[in-house]
Amino acid sequence: MITSNRNGKLDFTSGGEDPVLQEIVDLSREFFPEFDTARCVQRPEGHFHPEDVVMSTAAQPVVEKISESESNGFPVQFESSDFLKIIDELSFVDIHKGSLPAFSDPISQQDIASANVYRPVVQSVSRSGEKKESIRTAGKEKFNVHAIRQDFPILSEKVNNGQKLVWLDNSATTQKPVSVIERISQFYLHENSNVHRAAHELAARSTDAYEDARRKVASFLNAPSLSNIVFVRGTTEGINLVARSYVKSQLKAGDEIILSMLEHHANIVPWQQICMETGASIRVIPVDDDGQLILSEYCKLFNSRTRFVSVAHVSNALGTITPVGELVHIAHRHGVRILIDGAQSVSHLPIDVQALDADFYVFSGHKVFGPTGIGVVYGKADVLDSSEPYQGGGNMIADVTFEKTLYQPAPAKFEAGTGNIAGAVGLGAALDYVNSIGMDRIERYEHELLVYAMDRLKTVPGLRLIGNARKKASVLSFVLNDFDVPYIGQYLSRHGIAVRAGHHCAQPILRRYGLEATVRPSIAFYNTFEEIDYLVKILLRLR
Incomplete structure (x- = not known):
């Protein structure tokens, strides 16, 4: 267990020395210099598993060290005052279901306990003590990427002799939720006709569906008129x-x-x-x-x-x-x-x-x-x-x-x-689906995932990200020293990872960087942090 006393000292308690935890302490000292670290010993069984650890990108090296051994992990215990100091450095504090941190302040404890319903739970507290939530906070009203993935059948597809598909080619095209597939099918089963200028029932249904799609697009864009x-x-x-x-x-x-x-x-x-x-x-x-x-x-x-x-x-x-x-x-x-x-x-x-x-x-x-x-x-x-x-x-x-x-x-x-006509109807269904999640929530989740992915990719020796604008969305173009772009794309494909490898129909901007091609993973809201970790794991094998 890691505890922080009122002097700001971090202690790892339980029996036996553990060099991995010692490295975590060393990294913690680097990222949180206001804390003086003490001894590091082996954790008790049955607390965090690496898959349940979600930390800010600033502390990602700590997570990586935890992930080196599936048996390593720890619950976290802090005084409230020290906890608020750490929140200044961390975007989130990590809590595992059934392994809550203990705080001396009962109000903070109650706030965090109230979130311990779904897995994983991520929550932060401001300097004033006001509770703030990350988009990754789980719950019925929160962003649940694993539930969202169930709406996209193709994400369960097996490719290349049983490899699980990891779809990171979203800038080329996005996958389709069941609601879109079923709406197009419904159109052809029950509404198919040409639109306008006919007196029969199916023409009326088809026209209504087509113009309703136009209405949905206008609403999605906040256009003043159809x-x-x-x-x-x-x-x-x-x-x-x-x-x-x-x-x-x-x-x-x-x-x-x-x-x-x-x-x-x-x-x-x-x-x-x-x-x-x-x-x-x-x-x-x-x-x-x-x-x-x-x-x-x-x-x-x-x-x-x-x-x-x-x-x-x-x-x-x-x-x-x-x-x-x-x-x-x-x-x-x-x-x-x-x-x-x-x-x-x-x-x-x-x-x-x-x-x-x-x-x-x-x-x-x-x-x-x-x-x-x-x-x-x-x-x-x-x-x-x-x-x-x-x-x-x-x-x-x-x-x-x-x-x-x-x-x-x-x-x-x-x-x-x-x-x-069917395409317009399907587009309307797609916008309905996106609206049911909320574009603000999608933007926030994807931003967290993008920042995480950029930081993780930077850990691959010889990898150079192309394009580091302060404001970015979705795209993670890179080149890797000593490896041709087409080879990297094929290698990733053999492991189930779909990316684009080429000039992306954007040759002038690539030539601005002296390049003819890049590898381009690109994310959507159904992608996960685990998929990014898997991408990095496979790239590291190339080295």
């Missing part, structure tokens, strides 16, 4: 739609479009194409060595020839969260419209398009636990009204003669032909 939401095949088609329908007609030779160094090819190539057709050119926002946009340089790119800006909210290659609020404000200050590519942000961050004030916001359904082949363009009413149709055909017309065609207003004028 008419702001255009269904497309995905982010790529959405960017092409904006480039062709809105921007191209405004361009002439010498005009300029601003992009960033972080962009996916889908947010580069469409702009190159219309620039080649009009004589316009592209200017690029640079990044610093950590992968963060340099705002001062962004400001310098604007001039009288600037016609449009298009930037990613989150980099798919580095995970950098760009300061989209400032990017939008600066563009509008210069009278320039702006598109935000939300493909990598929509599943990780709460999105409010009205607060953001972007003119366009685009994303793909399959990045947010929905089906493939469906995506969304949000556009302000005035820019959609002034945009030309992207394609011609049925559904988007008001009247057709051989002399002329009158178009429906937005969004219909951009949805020619039969759309992906």
Whole structure:
């Protein structure tokens, strides 16, 4: 047992010397210098197991030493005053079900005992004594990643001769919960029909389901109206739609479009194409060595020839969260419209398009636990009204003669032909699922997991993380000395770990770091701390 007396001394009690615990004491002294450590002896049986230990990233080396032996662990006992000092260093105090710490202050003891219902329990206390909870605190109303995983059947899949699947390729696509799979099945079983313009029952059901999905998207983005939401095949088609329908007609030779160094090819190539057709050119926002946009340089790119800006909210290659609020404000200050590519942000961050004030916001359904082949363009009413149709055909017309065609207003004028009706319905179900968990809670949990993963990966000799922005989401790109990127991807796959290994359709930003490829694990809210530990364990075997 570890105790702290009023002099701030840590004691390990019970019989027999234990060198592993001595190392823990040494590490504790390093991380908590205000405590003077005393003797270290073997713990009693039956307390913490390494799988139950959850500590802050600052104290992760302590956890690693505990984990070296499954028989090592300890309950924790502190005076209240000393406990509050440790909370200043630790984000959380760790409590195992059935092995509560004892405090001299009965109120603190009661507070912590009240949380000892689910496993594991994580709780922190502020300097004032006010109870604060981590997103990892277990309980019915808390984030229970293991319960969430039960909603995703594929996460139980066995691959490569019985290896348990560890899905860390979420930036490429996310897995689908049962509710989405069943909703799509229900559509084909009971509602399948083309939408609009029919008098029969199934057409009414299908139309209702399709337009209800549009309503759910508008609510998810906090769009002011359903008419702001255009269904497309995905982010790529959405960017092409904006480039062709809105921007191209405004361009002439010498005009300029601003992009960033972080962009996916889908947010580069469409702009190159219309620039080649009009004589316009592209200017690029640079990044610093950590992968963060340099705002001062962004400001310098604007001039009288600037016609449009298009930037990613989150980099798919580095995970950098760009300061989209400032990017939008600066563009509008210069009278320039702006598109935000939300493909990598929509599943990780709460999105409010009205607060953001972007003119366009685009994303793909399959990045947010929905089906493939469906995506969304949000556009302000005035820019959609002034945009030309992207394609011609049925559904988007008001009247057709051989002399002329009158178009429906937005969004219909951009949805020619039969759309992906089942895909839209599935996307609506995916957003329902995400909302049932809560984007704020998802963001908090994923941030903890990302910070933990970055710290753990740094323990692998020769591993270099690419992109260390202060604000990141999901992505953990890295290279490993003496090993080719494709080999690492294949090696991890043999152990059941799915990651992306390549240029990630983002060659300009990788070349900024002198690279042609990286290994890219990327997380979602159904990933666990144990999966990160397993990833690191397998990488260490390469050394």
